[in-house]
Amino acid sequence: xxxxxxxxxxxxxxxxxxxxxxxxxxxxxxxxxxxxxxxxxxxxxxxxxxxxxxxxxxxxxxxxxxxxxxxxxxxxxxxxxxxxxxxxxxxxxxxxxxxxxxxxxxxxxxxxxxxxxxxxxxxxxxxxxxxxxxxxxxxxxxxxxxxxxxxxxxxxxxxxxxxxxxxxxxxxxxxxxxxxxxxxxxxxxxxxxxxxxxxxxxxxxxxxxxxx
Ligand SMILES: C[S@@+](CC[C@H](N)C(=O)[O-])C[C@H]1O[C@@H](n2cnc3c(N)ncnc32)[C@H](O)[C@@H]1O
Numbered sequence: 001x002x003x004x005x006x007x008x009x010x011x012x013x014x015x016x017x018x019x020x021x022x023x024x025x026x027x028x029x030x031x032x033x034x035x036x037x038x039x040x041x042x043x044x045x046x047x048x049x050x051x052x053x054x055x056x057x058x059x060x061x062x063x064x065x066x067x068x069x070x071x072x073x074x075x076x077x078x079x080x081x082x083x084x085x086x087x088x089x090x091x092x093x094x095x096x097x098x099x100x101x102x103x104x105x106x107x108x109x110x111x112x113x114x115x116x117x118x119x120x121x122x123x124x125x126x127x128x129x130x131x132x133x134x135x136x137x138x139x140x141x142x143x144x145x146x147x148x149x150x151x152x153x154x155x156x157x158x159x160x161x162x163x164x165x166x167x168x169x170x171x172x173x174x175x176x177x178x179x180x181x182x183x184x185x186x187x188x189x190x191x192x193x194x195x196x197x198x199x200x201x202x203x204x205x206x207x208x209x210x211x212x
Contacts (some may be wrong), residue, residue: 004124006167007076007097013171015079015163018186022056022083025059045141051112053098054074054116054117056084061093064076064112064177065088072078072092074101075116089099098117099128105197109141111142113128113132119172125176125179129179129182142205143205147201148200148204150170150202185210185211187208188209189207192204192205
């Protein structure tokens with residue numbers, strides 16, 4: 001499959017910032033009870049293998065493993081995957097794309113997309129959610145986190161101490177819930193919280209379940 005142009009841009013940007021991103025966010029969960037609550041609920045309802053899709057340096061993969069999940073990570077960025085492997089040597093991390101996962105049909109009990117759908121143009125998200133539905137077993141769960149907004153691109157030219165070029169889409173929880181439902185993933189729980197610290201927007205967390 002030919003790669004859409006934005007995929008190259010995202011990979012290059014995260015290769016550039018991987019080490020600094022990992023250093024900045026390595027302990028961010030400890031300051032965020034709502035993130036931990038959603039991850040904990042996900043760990044409670046999931047029974048079987050889980051993929052952390054767009055795992056970055058594995059800052060969510062590690063805590064999910066600590067909660068008892070059999071979890072591995074996938075990310076576009078080879079530099080992110082290198083950091084994840086160094087940081088979590090007992091866990092499996094592979095390069096790959098949300099738009100075409102190198103995973104069998106119906107093999108997973110859960111997928112996590114923690115701030116990893118935010119760089120995909122919204123019109124391409126139905127293809128991403130179709131991939132989530134394909135790799136999940138019936139009654140498998142998907143957990144998503146993202147910044148809330150109106151689906152318009154927000155361009156970033158500097159981040160984590162580096163010049164780069166990257167679009168971020170702040171997304172409507174209602175719209176994402178509709179797109180998930182269209183893919184056969186019904187949202188069962190959602191949390192939207194106000195921005196905290198350096199955050200500029202509200203943050204959304206959706207837990208969806210694949211139809212039986
Ligand atoms: C904001 S970071 C989040 C990383 C990690 N989930 C976390 O919460 O720290 C976004 C990550 O998603 C990855 N990503 C973005 N689009 C992707 C895609 N289409 N396929 C795979 N990974 C993707 C990026 O490479 C990057 O590592």
